[in-house]
Amino acid sequence: MAEEIPAGCARPTGSVVGEKADPKKKDSIEAKSEKEVRGTMIKVGKKAPDFTAPAYHKGKFINVTLSDHLGKWVVLCFYPGDFTFV
Amino acid sequence: MSVDSIFVHKMWNDHELSKMVKGGIPFPMLSDGGGKVGTIYGIYDEDAGVETRGRFIIDPDGVVQGFEVLTPPVGRNVSESIRQIQAFQLVRQSKGTEATPSGWKPGKPTLKPGPDMVGRVWEVWKTDNAFD
Incomplete structure (x- = not known):
């Protein structure tokens, strides 16, 4: 499931599943036209896009994949930034 | 999930959040550098560079x-x-x-x-x- 990742000097980044997490590669989502991006927007009643992202969890650095949590309820929260006030 | 790195997540948890929540944050704090995941979820603010x-x-x-x-x-x-x-x-x-x-x-x-x-x-x- 959520395997631990070694803490190197690189800043690991997440990616949409099906896309390689390669920081050198031009980001394929940004390269898409606005219409294409709109086409992938979230709709209630539809599948949540799968992704893998690095995470900090109870003293460890791990990789989290959304689809590993099938069978459970998931709350996915985004926020503007660490050390902000709200 | 935010655009902050997992290293900043650790610092925020250890130095501030663990003082609000006993034992620290119980769920994974996800990192989305570049806002790639936030973009497909439609909540990434490109102008500000944050979710x-x-x-x-x-x-x-x-x-x-x-x-x-x-x-x-x-x-x-x-x-x-x-x-x-x-x-x-x-x-x-x-x-x-x-x-x-x-x-x-x-x-x-x-x-x-x-x-x-x-x-x-x-x-x-x-x-x-x-x-x-």
Whole structure:
């Protein structure tokens, strides 16, 4: 499931599943036209896009994949930034 | 999930959040450098380079049941998110035979939609029920 990742000097980044997490590669989502991006927007009643992202969890650095949590309820929260006030 | 690195997440947890939440944050703090995930979820603010306050409830089949998005200065209401999850769980458990009307929370009556209910919701649901 959520395997631990070694803490190197690189800043690991997440990616949409099906896309390689390669920081050198031009980001394929940004390269898409606005219409294409709109086409992938979230709709209630539809599948949540799968992704893998690095995470900090109870003293460890791990990789989290959304689809590993099938069978459970998931709350996915985004926020503007660490050390902000709200 | 935010655009901060996992290293900053660790510092924020260790130096501030663990002083608010005993034992530190119990769930994974995800990193989304570049906002790639936030972009496909439609909540990444490209101009500011940060995620807005998007909150998605995803059911055990991986289906998005609800979401809410706020601009940065206004915080969320966790009780409301929990209430919505409880409502979605009840509906799922009833296999869609029950629905939760406005203002529903655990203990309040649900509705059982069907031909007999058409035009007669007013008999079982009053506007007071919309409020806590």
